[in-house]
Amino acid sequence: MNEDLSASEAARILGVSLSTLYSYVSRGLLPSMDSGTSRRKRYPQEAVLRLAARKDDAKRGGQAAVAAMHWGLPVLETHISQIANGRLLYRGVDAAALAQHATLEAAAVLLWNEGQADYFSAGTPALADVADGWLARVLAMAPAAPPLARAMAVMPLLEHQLATPTHTPQAMLAAGPMLMRVLAAVLLRSPPGVLPLHVQVARAWGADAAQAELIRAALVLLADHELNASTFAVRCVASTGASLPAALAAGLGALSGAGHGGGSAAARRMLLGALDSPRPGDAIAAFYQAIAPELAGLDHPLYPHGDPRAAYLLARLAPMAQHAPRLAAILAVCATASELLDARPNADLALAAMELAFGWPEGAGSSLFALARAAGWIAHAAEQAGSGAMIRPRARYVGRAYREEA
Structure with a gap:
């Protein structure tokens, strides 16, 4: 025909x-x-x-x-976070300023309800029930699974461990601390606890006090990022009336993609290749030529003058490099890559640099990303559920015209 x-x-x-x-x-x-x-x-x-x-x-x-839909005009209204004039703002508060002193828990309650109620101080009685053998049995079924895969498997099952349904905004926020603490336990393969989340991460990775401070700051800086791919997935699921664990599972699934949460893993490969090469510049050029046009760890469409999250973390790392040769070498590679490609580091490169410099487990960058972003996901899920609107865009059909069945 x-x-x-x-x-x-x-x-x-x-x-x-x-x-x-x-x-x-x-x-x-x-x-x-x-x-x-x-x-x-x-x-x-x-x-x-x-x-x-x-x-x-x-x-x-x-x-x-x-x-x-492609880094363009806003498509949803939100009270939660904003990227404007090169800054990331959580309900009007500069995330970089917040990272100087706040914990992830403090950032979460700011994102959830502007700090009007501290859900983390209320305790989590359901945490003991989850820790009482159930979580260990679930994790034992996939002993070799990477952290994000474990989290994606566990999160949907948590709905049946909660005492009350999590389909309303208030119920979502009330369950938020327990879900974030269980997520930390799954990512770290450690028992759920009520210590500050950055302390739990630092202990699991054997990090010293200085590293724990970097972990704290990174968690705050990554807590939300407006309407990114994983957050949009969370809002879509929450808009259908699904439970909070189901919405968080969607966010984890989106985050697992190479184009989203996998950015730090790609940046890690670039750093390792350059560190192992007698000619780091050539190794960097070859790496980016192979993955063109994407620049893993460099530049960000929403920050034409540089990612403030990366700038903050790399600035904190610089003084530490004076007494840490490996960290100094890693930061030198970061600077070479930035100069060679005329591009500024983004948060993925900062995460990869910390992971390699301090000997944290492989995938630590994506684990920090997932744990931090859960705070924002919960805020967005609750906001979307409160709107009462289902996200259901239309598609433009560009296939064949109507025809009689052959």
């Missing part, structure tokens, strides 16, 4: 004149081809249908919506 269209057929589907059709071709909006039997051009049916769908969608603002 010939799926090419004549000029008149294509113009009729597009609802334009022949002269406009020809202008589409000259402007590169529509391909054309020789018919083979005459001098008249033919037009691929699929390309015509796609252009017609775009024209129709543009009348309803669809093109703007498509652009918004």
Whole structure:
């Protein structure tokens, strides 16, 4: 079956004149081809249908919506966080300023309800029930699974361990501390506890006091980041009336992707390759040439002048390098990569640098990311549930036109 269209057929589907059709071709909006039997051009049916769908969608603002889905205009309203003028703000508070003194728990209650109620100080009676053998039995089923995989497996099961359902905003926030503490236990393979989360992480990794401070700051800086891919997934699931553990499982799934939470792992590979090479610059260039056009660990579309999270963490690392040769070498590689590619470090590179410099377990960067971001996910899930609106965008169909069944 010939799926090419004549000029008149294509113009009729597009609802334009022949002269406009020809202008589409000259402007590169529509391909054309020789018919083979005459001098008249033919037009691929699929390309015509796609252009017609775009024209129709543009009348309803669809093109703007498509652009918004790719680092474009905002598509949801939120009170939680904002990226503006090169700064990350949690309910109007600069995250970098908060990282100087706050814990992840403090950042969480700020994100959840502007600090009006400290859900973490209320205690978590359900924590003892979860720790009473259940979690250990679940984790024993996958002893070799990496941290994020363990978390993705455990989180949906937690719904049945909660005393009350978590489908309302208040119930979500009330269950938040317990879920974050269990998440930490799963990521760290340690019993759930009520010590500050950065202290639990530091103890599990054998980190000293200075490293514990870096862990604390990193958790605060990563607690939320507006409408990123994992947060959008969380909001979509929460908008259906699903439980908070189900929404968090969706966030973990999105975070596990190489293009999201896997950024620190890619940056780690770059650092290791450069450290092991007698010519670090060549190793860096070869690494980024192989993964082009993505620059793992460098630049961020929302921070044209540099990621403030990375700037904060790398600035804290610099004085420590005076007495730590490996850290000094890692920071030198970071500087070389930045200069070579004319790009600034992002949070992924800072996480990878800390992981390698201090001998933390492989994947520590993604574990910090997941634990920190859970605070933001809970805030977004509660906000979305409170809105009462289900997220259900429309798709633009660009396939074949209606046809009778063959």
